[in-house]
Amino acid sequence: MDSFTPTEFIAVVNQTLDYAYSSVTVVGEVASFKVNQGKWVFFDIKDEESSISCFMTLYQLRIPIEDGMKVMVKGVPKITKWGKFSFTVQAVQPVGEGSLKKVYEILKKKLADEGLFDPAKKRPIPKGLSKIGVISSTAAAGYADFIKIFNARWGGTKIQVAHTQVQGIDAPDQIIRALKYFNERGEVEAIAIIRGGGSADDLACFNDEALVRAVASSKIPVISGIGHEVDESLVDLAADVRASTPSNAAELLTFDRKTTASSVNDMVNRAGQNLVYKISNIKKEQRDKMLQVSNIINLKISGYRKELSDKIKILGALDPEKVLERGYAILRGEISVGNVVKITTISKEIKAEVKEINERQ
Amino acid sequence: MKDNKTLTQKIKELEEKIDWFYSDDFELEEATINYKTAIALAKELQEDLNNLQNEIEILKEDFSK
Numbered sequence: 001m002d003s004f005t006p007t008e009f010i011a012v013v014n015q016t017l018d019y020a021y022s023s024v025t026v027v028g029e030v031a032s033f034k035v036n037q038g039k040w041v042f043f044d045i046k047d048e049e050s051s052i053s054c055f056m057t058l059y060q061l062r063i064p065i066e067d068g069m070k071v072m073v074k075g076v077p078k079i080t081k082w083g084k085f086s087f088t089v090q091a092v093q094p095v096g097e098g099s100l101k102k103v104y105e106i107l108k109k110k111l112a113d114e115g116l117f118d119p120a121k122k123r124p125i126p127k128g129l130s131k132i133g134v135i136s137s138t139a140a141a142g143y144a145d146f147i148k149i150f151n152a153r154w155g156g157t158k159i160q161v162a163h164t165q166v167q168g169i170d171a172p173d174q175i176i177r178a179l180k181y182f183n184e185r186g187e188v189e190a191i192a193i194i195r196g197g198g199s200a201d202d203l204a205c206f207n208d209e210a211l212v213r214a215v216a217s218s219k220i221p222v223i224s225g226i227g228h229e230v231d232e233s234l235v236d237l238a239a240d241v242r243a244s245t246p247s248n249a250a251e252l253l254t255f256d257r258k259t260t261a262s263s264v265n266d267m268v269n270r271a272g273q274n275l276v277y278k279i280s281n282i283k284k285e286q287r288d289k290m291l292q293v294s295n296i297i298n299l300k301i302s303g304y305r306k307e308l309s310d311k312i313k314i315l316g317a318l319d320p321e322k323v324l325e326r327g328y329a330i331l332r333g334e335i336s337v338g339n340v341v342k343i344t345t346i347s348k349e350i351k352a353e354v355k356e357i358n359e360r361q
Numbered sequence: 362m363k364d365n366k367t368l369t370q371k372i373k374e375l376e377e378k379i380d381w382f383y384s385d386d387f388e389l390e391e392a393t394i395n396y397k398t399a400i401a402l403a404k405e406l407q408e409d410l411n412n413l414q415n416e417i418e419i420l421k422e423d424f425s426k
Contacts, residue, residue: 128369138419147417155413156368164424174424181422257410260372264410267375268403271382275392278382282389 010079017077024077025169026052026087027095030069045073045087056089062172062209063092064106070096074169091169093204100200104207107234111209116216117237123221125190125241127255131158133188133220135178137166142196142246146225149247154254160188165205166195172208179214179222190221192253193235194246197228206233215239225249321346368409375402 004012028045035041041061044051054073065071075089094103111117136143138161150159162178165171175193182191193215195206205211206226215222216238224239225246236242243249316322320330324346333341337357343350366374378399381387 126369128367128372130367130369151415154368155415156409158416159418161417161419162422162424163419170425177424178422181420181424255368260368261407261410264372264375264403264406267379268399271379271396271399274382275396278387278392279389 025074027072052087054087054089063103069099093169123240125221129189131188133182133191134161136194138163146194146246146250149250153256167202171205172211176214193224195226206235212238
């Protein structure tokens with residue numbers, strides 16, 4: 001029979017535990033929760049009969065927990081060098097409606113106070129982007145809905161999909177890594193976090209503090225399409241745009257092909273009508289100008305006519321025959337006594353001798 | 362697509378061409394040519410809208426680690 005030193009035995013047991021339970025998830029109620037030196041977190045997780053001592057760093061604790069809260073912890077079991085069983089926790093998630101609600105409200109207030117949900121920080125996400133990133137589980141119904149609606153409505157977009165878990169204790173870290181991936185590369189214009197409907201427990205990962213912070217600090221605008229209309233997660237509040245469902249997220253990111261086609265037709269038709277209108281306007285302008293010129297010419301001609309007529313009248317008045325008609329006579333020849341002068345009347349030519357010349361008074 | 366422009370870029374281009382007809386830059390001499398160009402672009406857009414597919418790439422990266 002093999003014999004061990006205590007150190008060897010603990011090492012063997014830990015090796016066996018690691019082999020059998022490299023990562024274990026335990027659900028139970030929190031008891032004796034305390035934080036030491038602002039760094040180390042200790043609590044028990046228990047049910048009616050048993051209790052497990054848990055240990056983790058404060059850094060890893062991403063939700064506010066307290067005694068009596070039902071949680072799911074993921075961690076590694078081990079025997080300490082003092083021979084005591086310990087459970088080193090890697091992640092904690094609330095379980096059950098009461099715990100979920102409590103954690104949600106505490107975190108919501110904390111993050112809101114920090115300004116993470118400030119509407120002024122929201123960036124608009126335009127439709128019809130050329131490249132987007134999607135974070136979702138490719139096996140999930142919500143992802144299928146998103147892609148189906150996206151493809152039906154629009155084309156020509158490059159969609160990079162980061163396949164991650166979208167529920168469970170590992171989901172937040174995976175989604176954070178995917179966010180980091182897209183942000184580091186900077187190739188996509190928007191990131192969509194997509195997950196279909198589910199229970200409050202299923203959607204709890206979207207209330208993870210680190211994930212909410214990663215969404216809020218993303219350099220690339222984020223749209224969330226998580227659950228149904230009634231489901232509101234902290235990721236929704238931190239995202240730049242919140243869609244009510246995955247299908248709605250696809251709608252918000254795309255134009256509709258049919259509406260766009262109709263709009264393109266309308267645009268060109270309106271331009272055509274505008275062109276015809278402008279041409280007819282130009283024609284009318286030309287006609288009006290011609291008419292204006294014609295009017296000016298006519299006006300000038302009548303002016304000339306009147307002027308001519310006046311001159312003719314003046315000329316008529318100066319005509320000697322007209323003077324004779326009025327009874328006057330023309331006297332020709334030298335006016336001296338004894339001389340013969342010629343007198344012309346309207347009907348007669350008279351020769352007469354000058355008898356006497358007197359000055360008029 | 363007949364070139365590298367996206368649908369959105371083409372729509373923007375068409376809008377700019379259409380705006381020209383309503384702008385002070387409008388010249389009757391250029392109008393016919395511009396209208397023909399707009400019609401051709403609209404036709405291309407209609408084809409794109411009917412046929413264009415999205416390109417979906419599932420990343421190979423393992424985000425579980």
